[in-house]
Amino acid sequence: MATVELTQQNLETTVTGSEIVLIDFWAGWCGPCRMFGPVYERASERHPDIVFGKVDTEAQPELAGAFRISSIPTLMAVRDRTVLYAQPGALPPQALEELIARIRSVDMDEARGGAVRTAGPR
Template structure:
């Protein structure tokens, strides 16, 4: 598996699909982004069941603004269409593997319940 380039047209469909989607927000002029790129690519080879996607913040400025990206690289993790992790900074390989394991281990019913509580309804949103 390799990484997928996301655009304004493909972002929402990709991250709201089922399963796990990791999104790397980057730019070609960014040194930490260039150092993180091979780590992200190698992880995509190890985890064929996960979508590894990249957003070039220079080419997709409107998308980066909509996602409120203020620092790059930023890594986001979505599971079953829900943003479960977002953090700026390049991760070393071991930390990326820990993140993958943590996202895989999430109890999504619990996550949905917490989201429902935070929204004030106290009830999980209908699917």
């Protein structure tokens, strides 16, 4: 599955309509973002059951602000509308695969009982 451009118009329906959503906050002028892009795209092809979204922080400054994105690239992982991961920095392919495996293995009943944020602006 190819990556999906996320905007204010489709973010909520994408997150609420999908079990797992990875969100890459990026910008075209960002060197690490450009290096991470192909890694992210290849992962999207290996995991067609996951939505791989991209938020262009230049085109969607309101979304970047709502999520308090201060460094790019920032990768966010949402499962069942719960943010399980949100960290800046480009991941190498193996680290991205390990993150995906960890997100898949989370006991969501346990995660909801802990200090885990729900998806959406802070």
